[in-house]
Amino acid sequence: MEAKRVDVGNLVRDAQIAVDDLVAEQEKVDADVEAVKARRTRDRTRMDQGLISNPKDLERMQHELESLERRIASLEDDEIEVMERLEEAQAELTKLQGMVAEAEEQLAGLTATRDEKLAALDEDLGTVAAGRGPVVEGLPADLLALYDRLREQKGGVGAAELRARECGGCRLTLDQAELNRIRGLAPDEVVRCEECQRILVRTPESGL
Template sequence: MIDELRATRKRLDDQARDARVARDDLDLAQRKADNDVEAVKTRRRRDQERMDSGAVSNPKDLARMQQELASLERRISVLEDEEIEVMEQLEAAQSAVADLEAQLADVDAKLAVAEEERSAEVAKIDEELAGVEAERGPAAEGMPADLMTLYDRLREQKGGIGAAELRARQCGGCRLTLDPAEIARIRSLPSDEVVRCEECSRILVRTSESGL
């Protein structure tokens, strides 16, 4: 579950990063559009003030300025349309970023809970292992050194399980059911002879429930 949550978080984080870049680009585009509109409006206002002040009296100049004012009005209309389009795109980009960040926060919360639960489980296992290790010392007293060496080597190789109970003719390590010939062979061996599983090589512990 933790691996899945981490994979989900990475995917969302990548998407959020791309969404922030798109949002920031649109923010710059909006500011540029605002500045462009304001610049044209400033020019139109200046020209209008010159005409209203009577500073321009030549009919040709007045006609030319009126044409320029009309052109500026059209330019402002185009720029304002572009400005509105960019604003709408920016609003959508901001919404996308907010949504992805909310998803990230949710995944982070779930990940924190999962990691906390795992830590608690690991601590529990460590405590149990410490208890088993404490019990192992007295239990191993008197065992032949070569047998303990073999057991430790197998435990390291087999994921912590060097010996397994033989129950109902089945190895408790690999779950292999021994064939009748192997059962007969084990039955004929002395009780103190070390028996190993043919499949996984673990030491087989014989009991009254082994089915021998």
């Protein structure tokens, strides 16, 4: 989820850059339109006020006004095109921003769930640790050391039940020769699985 949020965030950044570029382009086109219109207004005013009396100058001014009209029409077309592109870019940016907000909300929910589970695990570990003391009292120190070492090596499971001739750790089914050997051992002798090396706990359901 974090990777998805980062990916969408990168798309938002790119979309924002596109919007900013189009805003700048629209401002430039708007300024160009206003500048040409201002020039057209100035030329018309001079003609209307009779400030240009020379026929050649009047003809030249009329041609210039026609050229300005064409320029204004072209710029206004550019202006509409940029506005349409800007509208599309802003819509895309808004959509992506919504996706980021949704991803962040989901991430927050997952983080809260994870924190709750971690807190529950910490509480369970505390309970197990508190209950471990009475259980291990009187057990040989070398056996406890072996169990702790195996638990660290075997993903938290250092001992497993031998049930129905099967190791509860690696699920290996013991052959008859091994079962006969275990059957002949003293009850307090440590038995280990040949496959995974975990300590095997004998029970009435072991199948011995």
